[in-house]
Amino acid sequence: xxxxxxxxxxxxxxxxxxxxxxxxxxxxxxxxxxxxxxxxxxxxxxxxxxxxxxxxxxxxxxxxxxxxxxxxxxxxxxxxxxxxxxxxxxxx
Amino acid sequence: xxxxxxxxxxxxxxxxxxxxxxxxxxxxxxxxxxxxxxxxxxxxxxxxxxxxxxxxxxxxxxxxxxxxxxxxxxxxxxxxxxxxxxxxxxxxxxxxxxxxxxxxxxxxxxxxxxxxxxxxxxxxxxxxxxxxxxxxxxxxxxxxxxxxxxxxxxxxxxxxxxxxxxxxxxxxxxxxxxxxxxxxxxxxxxxxxxxxxxxxxxxxxxxxxxxxxxxxxxxxxxxxxxxxxxxxxxxxxxxxxxxxxxxxxxxxxxxxxxxxxxxxxxxxxxxxxxxxxxxxxxxxxxxxxxxxxxxxxxxxxxxxxxxxxxxxxxxxxxxxxxxxxxxxxxxxxxxxxxxxxxxxxxxxxxxxxxxxxxxxxxxxxxxxxxxxxxxxxxxxxxxxxxxxxxxxxxxxxxxxxxxxxxxxxxxxxxxxxxxxxxxxxxxxxxxxxxxxxxxxxxxxxxxxxxxxxxxxxxxxxxxxxxxxxxxxxxxxxxxxxxxxxxxxxxxxxxxxxxxxxxxxxxxxxxxxxxxxxxxxxxxxxxxxxxxxxxxxxxxxxxxxxxxxxxxxxxxxxxxxxxxxxxxxxxxxxxxxxxxxxxxxxxx
Numbered sequence: 001x002x003x004x005x006x007x008x009x010x011x012x013x014x015x016x017x018x019x020x021x022x023x024x025x026x027x028x029x030x031x032x033x034x035x036x037x038x039x040x041x042x043x044x045x046x047x048x049x050x051x052x053x054x055x056x057x058x059x060x061x062x063x064x065x066x067x068x069x070x071x072x073x074x075x076x077x078x079x080x081x082x083x084x085x086x087x088x089x090x091x092x
Numbered sequence: 093x094x095x096x097x098x099x100x101x102x103x104x105x106x107x108x109x110x111x112x113x114x115x116x117x118x119x120x121x122x123x124x125x126x127x128x129x130x131x132x133x134x135x136x137x138x139x140x141x142x143x144x145x146x147x148x149x150x151x152x153x154x155x156x157x158x159x160x161x162x163x164x165x166x167x168x169x170x171x172x173x174x175x176x177x178x179x180x181x182x183x184x185x186x187x188x189x190x191x192x193x194x195x196x197x198x199x200x201x202x203x204x205x206x207x208x209x210x211x212x213x214x215x216x217x218x219x220x221x222x223x224x225x226x227x228x229x230x231x232x233x234x235x236x237x238x239x240x241x242x243x244x245x246x247x248x249x250x251x252x253x254x255x256x257x258x259x260x261x262x263x264x265x266x267x268x269x270x271x272x273x274x275x276x277x278x279x280x281x282x283x284x285x286x287x288x289x290x291x292x293x294x295x296x297x298x299x300x301x302x303x304x305x306x307x308x309x310x311x312x313x314x315x316x317x318x319x320x321x322x323x324x325x326x327x328x329x330x331x332x333x334x335x336x337x338x339x340x341x342x343x344x345x346x347x348x349x350x351x352x353x354x355x356x357x358x359x360x361x362x363x364x365x366x367x368x369x370x371x372x373x374x375x376x377x378x379x380x381x382x383x384x385x386x387x388x389x390x391x392x393x394x395x396x397x398x399x400x401x402x403x404x405x406x407x408x409x410x411x412x413x414x415x416x417x418x419x420x421x422x423x424x425x426x427x428x429x430x431x432x433x434x435x436x437x438x439x440x441x442x443x444x445x446x447x448x449x450x451x452x453x454x455x456x457x458x459x460x461x462x463x464x465x466x467x468x469x470x471x472x473x474x475x476x477x478x479x480x481x482x483x484x485x486x487x488x489x490x491x492x493x494x495x496x497x498x499x500x501x502x503x504x505x506x507x508x509x510x511x512x513x514x515x516x517x518x519x520x521x522x523x524x525x526x527x528x529x530x531x532x533x534x535x536x537x538x539x540x541x542x543x544x545x546x547x548x549x550x551x552x553x554x555x556x557x558x559x560x561x562x563x564x565x566x567x568x569x570x571x572x573x574x575x576x577x578x579x580x581x582x583x584x585x586x587x588x589x590x591x592x593x594x595x596x597x598x599x600x601x602x603x604x605x606x607x608x609x610x611x612x613x614x615x616x617x618x619x620x621x622x623x624x625x626x627x628x629x630x631x632x633x634x635x636x637x638x639x640x641x642x643x644x645x646x647x648x649x650x651x652x653x654x655x656x657x658x659x660x661x662x663x664x665x666x667x668x669x670x671x672x673x674x675x676x677x678x679x
Contacts, residue, residue: 016450018219021228025174028181052174053183053210053229059217 008069009079011086019060023090024052030082036072038082049082097329102304104279106324107290109627110299110349111342112277113335116315117255118308119262129201132192140192144199147239152179154235158404171228178232183210200240207233256319258311262289277319279326281307293321294627295379301326356387356630358637362615366641370633371429371623373601377418382626387633390426392623393488393549393601394419396472397435406437409471409478416479424483429526429549429599429623430476431488432501434458437468453557458491463500473508480520487523488549493531498544526599530554535583542594548587550619552602556580574657575604581613581651581660588617599623609661611635612668613651616644638671 013019031038031049038049042064047054049068060066066086070079085091132140159172178184184206191202207230214226254276261282278293283302293300299321311317311328318327318338322345327334361367371392372383383391399407399415420428436457449455462469476487489501502525509521527534527541530551534541538548552575557564559580562573574580591598599621604610606624608631614622615636624632647667654660665672 021174021178021226022170025177028177048182051182052178053181056226056229057210057213059219061219 007071007073007076007079008067009083010065010067011083013060013062013064013066013086015089016062018062018064019055019058019066021052021056024055026085026090027055027082028052030078030085034070034072034075034078036070036075038070038075038078039068041067041069099331099334100310100328102301102307102310102326102328104301104304104307104324104326105284106321107283107285107287107302108278108293108298108300108321109345110277110297110321111319111338111345112256112299112321113318113330113338113342114254114256114276114316116258116311116313116317118311118313119257119259128198130198132196132198134196137193137196140199141189144188144192144202144236144240147199147236148179148185150239151232151235152176154239155179174228175232175235178229179236184229184233200237203233203237203240256317258307258317259289260308261287262292277321278302279304279307279311279317279319281305291375291379294625295376295382297382297385352630353385353387356385356633358387358633359389360633360636362636363638363640364642366615368615368636369621370629370636371427371599371601371621372626372629373623374419374626377415379626380419380422383629384422386626386629388426388626388629389621390484391419391423391428392599392621394428394430396431396433400433400435400437406468406471409475412472412475413478416475416485417482420479420483420485427484427486427524429486429488429601430479431490431528432459432469432472432476433462434490436461437465453563459489459497459501460491463497463504466504469504470508470511473505474512474519477505477508477512477519477521477523478517480523481518485520485523486526486547488526488528490528490551491531491554492527492529492541493533495537495540495544498527498541502544528554529587530558530602532559532583535559535587538587538590539594542590542596545596547597547599548591549599549601549623550584550587552580552600552604555583555602556604559583575607575610576613576657576660576664578652578654578656578660581654584614584617584619585648585652588619592618597621606632608632608635608672609664609668612639612644612647612664615639615641616646616648616651618645635671639668 015023027040028050034050040047040049040055040058042058042060045058047058049055058066068079068082068086070076155172155176187206188199188202191197191206192199195202210226210229214229217226254274256277256279257275259278259280261280262278275298277298278289278300280287280289280302281304283289285302287302289300289302299319301319301321301324304326307326315328316330318330318334320326320338320341327338330338359367360370369389371390372379372386372388373393373395374380374383374391375395375398380391396412399412416430434457436452436455456464476485479485487505489498492498505525509519512519524546525544526547526549527545528551529535529538529548531554535555542548556562556573556575556577560572560574560577562569564570564573588598597620598618600614600619601623605614605622606628611632622632651660651663654663
């Protein structure tokens with residue numbers, strides 16, 4: 001993908017039940033106001049972070065390593081927020 | 093139109109016995125006829141998109157309505173909020189609109205296509221929890237579909253000819269709409285023996301084959317099919333020869349069933365004159381009729397969970413009372429054993445919130461849940477005591493693992509009676525109280541528990557699971573689930589002995605009670621009453637009539653010397669094989 005590694009973060013899904021609909025909804029909510037695209041990737045599969053459905057199709061169980069990245073620098077805060085959310089186990 | 097007439101045989105699971113031959117009638121998941129596809133003229137496209145948007149808006153309004161009425165039960169509200177967000181999700185909402193515009197097709201078809209693509213992706217997931225969660229997406233889509241079809245919705249209730257229903261899966265809500273007199277049989281892609289479709293079909297005594305996987309993708313409306321619910325086979329486009337053969341089998345089976353039903357009515361009395369009560373297990377009130385027609389002596393286990401599923405709130409006392417009363421009145425004066433809620437009610441009612449406990453079998457369920465949620469429990473207890481005024485009711489507390497729980501449950505029952513007295517409602521407090529014996533600690537403490545109850549009911553499925561530490565759903569260890577394991581036999585003996593010493597009754601309502609091979613053992617142990625799936629009653633009665641109780645008592649001594657499940661089984665086979673081998677399902 002894009003070479004700008006500064007615009008991507010890695011995180012691990014730590015909540016017991018994995019990345020399910022409710023947690024995906026939280027990511028999507030953060031990603032929706034972004035000015036450019038926001039992506040979540042697991043291995044070589046990527047999903048549109050603003051879509052709960054798309055995130056769900058990644059099937060991230062507990063322990064999955066994911067990459068989050070943005071295409072527009074202006075969305076840096078969103079990138080940080082999503083990363084924090086994932087790392088906190090979605091506050092569950 | 094060229095008709096494909098090649099005979100096709102589909103193999104599934106036999107969920108309800110019987111044979112029927114007839115025309116297929118397909119029902120979609122939504123309980124409506126299969127979604128149609130049609131083209132939309134370019135100038136009508138905005139109107140079609142608008143129709144889709146209004147359906148989504150309607151679903152949204154419905155959800156908001158529920159959300160407003162929902163109490164602050166946190167998890168539940170979260171799920172609804174997730175559903176709200178899903179309504180506008182790009183991959184669902186956005187894709188549908190795109191598809192309508194790009195392919196000039198109707199909104200229903202676009203939605204169906206988008207969702208079935210998503211389902212395909214979800215189906216391939218391996219994590220069971222995540223796979224299950226995808227149900228959220230499907231549920232939201234179903235909701236939109238319902239609103240989309242609106243007035244055009246073809247109710248299954250409107251079926252005019254007698255047909256065989258072909259469905260992916262049938263939910264309780266869907267089956268409740270069906271005019272069942274019009275249905276000859278059921279076949280579904282999904283489900284197992286214990287599925288809702290199976291229960292309904294057995295209670296109606298019509299054949300059903302479930303778990304066929306490919307039925308809906310192979311069978312079309314009006315195709316001629318044969319459903320053999322005895323062997324779990326469905327034949328599509330049968331040849332002339334096959335038809336003749338199955339017509340014959342159908343007649344034979346019906347004659348055979350008539351004989352069994354007649355025999356089922358006769359009492360289960362052993363050759364030395366001991367009479368045993370053979371009862372039916374039910375889940376739905378409608379199943380009462382199956383118990384009666386198969387000759388059951390009462391209801392040994394009325395599972396009450398069903399009314400808590402697929403809804404957003406808890407059933408009220410009056411609603412529960414109505415159902416219980418129906419069953420009690422129909423059975424009177426025969427006993428109806430009502431088991432109080434055996435699950436985690438929050439999970440049932442909020443439906444989509446599946447277990448968030450790491451180990452639900454060891455978690456907050458049954459009596460533990462009820463004691464924690466006194467209001468939910470109280471509504472049920474009051475409903476049971478009120479229904480008791482209309483017949484012969486026994487109450488059964490599930491998952492008792494300590495003496496304290498039993499005392500608490502009894503105290504709640506007293507309180508329920510007091511409050512009914514205060515409200516001036518008719519009720520009956522003087523009913524038999526029982527404890528389910530299904531946790532090893534209850535076996536050990538049986539002598540203490542016996543002080544607080546009128547009967548024990550042994551739930552073998554759970555007892556075996558907990559005693560042998562076997563999860564039956566786990567293929568790796570399922571073969572170790574052995575009712576005849578010496579440890580289990582000794583536990584049963586202990587419970588039966590304690591019951592006798594304390595002069596209370598001991599019943600059995602697990603699967604073990606409905607298996608002919610176990611009957612000599614159970615008689616020998618001195619179990620007073622057996623309860624099982626209604627359709628097994630005639631067979632078990634037949635076995636009891638062929639046995640001598642005095643013999644089985646001495647036989648038990650020998651069984652107790654066995655060291656493995658296998659040797660116990662061999663011993664039973666060697667001793668009683670001739671009686672047990674006359675199998676009921678001889679075709």
